[in-house]
Amino acid sequence: MQYQTGFLNHFATQAVDGALPEGRNSPQRPAFGLYAEQFSTSAFTAPRSENRRSWLYRMRPTTEHGAFKPYSGAANFAAADGSHTTPNRLRWDPLPLSTSAVDFVDGLVTYGGNGGPSEGGIGIHLYAATASMTGRAFQNSDGEMLIVPQHGALLITTELGRMDVAPGHIGVVPKGMRFRVELTDDTARGYVCENFGAPFRLPDLGPIGANGLANPRDFETPVAWFEDRDEPFEVVQKFNGSLWATTIDHSPFDVVAWHGNSVPYRYDLARFNTIGTVSFDHPDPSIFTVLTSPSDTPGTANCDFVIFPPRWMVGEDTFRPPWFHRNVMSEFMGLVHGEYDAKEGGGFAPGGASLHNQFNGHGPDVESTAKAMQADLKPTKIDNTLAFMFESRAIIQTTQFAMTGGLLQSDYDACWTGFPKARLP
Template identity: 50%
Template sequence: MYRADGRQRVWLRVGERFYLSGFGNEFSSEDPRCPGPTPHLLSNCTPQTTPVCPYGLYAEQLSGSAFTCPRPTNKRSWLYRILPSVRHKPYTAMHCGNLTEKWDEVEPDPNQLRWMPFTIPKSSEKKVDFVTGLHTLCGAGDTKSRNGIGIHMFTCNTSMVDRCFNNSDGDFLIVPQQGEVLITTEFGKMMVEPNEICVIQQGMRFSVDVFGETRGYVLEVYGAHFELPDLGPIGANGLANPRDFLTPVAWYEDREVATGYTVINKYQGKLFSSQQVFSPFNVVAWHGNYTPYKYNLENFMVINCVAFDHADPSIFTVLTAKSTRPGVAMADFVIFPPRWGVADHTFRPPYYHRNCMSEFMGLIKGHYEAKEEGFQPGGGSLHSMMTPHGPDRDCFEKSSTAPLKPERVAEGTMAFMFESSFSMAVTKWGLETCQRLDKSYYQCWEPLRKHFDPNWRPSKQ
């Protein structure tokens, strides 16, 4: 197989194929280089069914939930490895860079905040991979009590070489914005391009290859896993459908690393590293329901208003991480994809609003309808709890006078929102160090003028 630009894609010989993920259903996969004497011999064996695994492999279970969770929410996978992951040197602390859980390092700021596109370091000046390129922008909660979230940016220009990352604190929802990323996991490989997302769940080891200057967003949740939102009156179909979530095919690497392979572990908000002499991606087969997965945002089935008035933006929810309070999410991943606007007697753009949730918005491509100029791909905005926000003056004036004919909205655009019930704190890097904060953001609402007329009467038609 070959890429469009002619580069041979041999490293995706196996991982280019995917199995469907059913969110709770079990799946299995074997590297075809080691087929069992009978179909799925490897991926169907456990220490309970055989004392010795085929091919002399080790059986290792990865649990993403408590053993005693109800069956519908119990998450675990069996991995059949050449060597178990327990064989490594002790962990030692390492420099965390701008990855942090210090939510009180600067004073709280309730203002509307907007960042210009975050700078990607030039490879000619400094080599930066995915881990060293992680920067925490804002967040809340605590990894020790397993209740909270973090929002990070990643900006990098080089691949991870003989290094992998493991998050003991929570799940990573990764949103590439510029440049495709090849993510090698213990379960196989995934190529994730802009307008796609992937989720690497707690405890899964992965490495990231890039092909130039790369940038994206990360939503991290502690204490819950992402799942599909309930559809309620929508019914059986709509929004993100389970059939469109894809998991990788098993792919193993039997490679010794004489100079040492580095396993980086994010634990209680800090980074630690350990050394081992073999590749951690030595899983020949796996089965279970606890896997990494990816999703193409173009597959989202948009539900929208077709009469009048607004539906709440929750109709655009792709994934949710629920809290213990019914109907209240630790974090929702929401998108605003291309769609038709047809509502009558309605101000169609997002309305002026104050909210008991925190809203971080990012832009993958295009122009967001409510702020077409200042909000740019690779940047972001944060509207904190009960902080007013809404369309800028140009959007308001244009949409108030435009004829209400059916029109395409957000054509060529993909904006998204990380919405959370937590009151998020912005880091020192986000407010000061990154130097991308747009201090003039508030001015986009300054030109809004008064239209009030006490003598107004409805026009006769």
């Protein structure tokens, strides 16, 4: 597959020579009888630095469809209403894989979230799929979707082209863009952050300077690709928290050329340049931020996407795992592979998840704490691991499935039981 590189540059690409017009975005007669359509994910009058839009030149306009009707699939893909939310620290076993054919859309399960499409916030979902999406597409009109595969690679076909997204990578699909997910392995499982707020962007680097964290050049967006298929396609749309469906008589992936900066993209998390101390103290998780969705409060995110990749630990006279803390941010954590250094020895498994809502104390378990306090502090490589967090400034409300679906671990609090009492002189 071919890609263009750079984070939200203005790209121009065509699958057929001559399909991309020159000089005018919406010419009277586009080449080959194509239709010009603008795809906007920001207000028309947003500042230039914030404005996101792309011009699509397609075989048919997206206006050609019948009425949407309620969709009855994906029964556990739903908003959290807050009635099942507690202050307790929570941890879940991985989602099981179905023995029947379940695609990405029907395999989505909501664990929690906050806000909504009108006020910002996030939705947090896991997926477990055993079949590719065939003859159908999905459009999320409520939020941008950040997809984190944990098991099984995905082929994500969007209106602007195709992306292969394997575990260790992320894929991001803009709000309102149609896409389908095919499996390149027999099964697939992973995590999704549905972002209702400001689109994800790179965090400012501040005193870090010009280099570090995620580099713009390492983000990849697909080149134009289309399919000319005249056959029924189901389009499932998430709108205002509910799912709807309609059928069209052709493939929705018929964009022959496009240019702009409202685009899908992927990123290889192994390219993240981790920053850490070379003297003492454990830096806070902000230094692991890959992408951020800012809020109206400077420095307080609607959502941060944070990773904990392989890295060296070298601080002197320093407790090296994450310290015990209570935080204004709510933290939903997942594990792609390996062990997380603050929860060693089982319990937090790849494909599983945990939630520490704001101001509820958490940190390393008893065993990890004792090991870290007694360790010989020579340079140590944390390797063969990849964990991440979706962090939000608001309480993450949990769903009924998250609390009663049979995957919640009832003994999670026990990992913090048995800390020896400090002995004072």
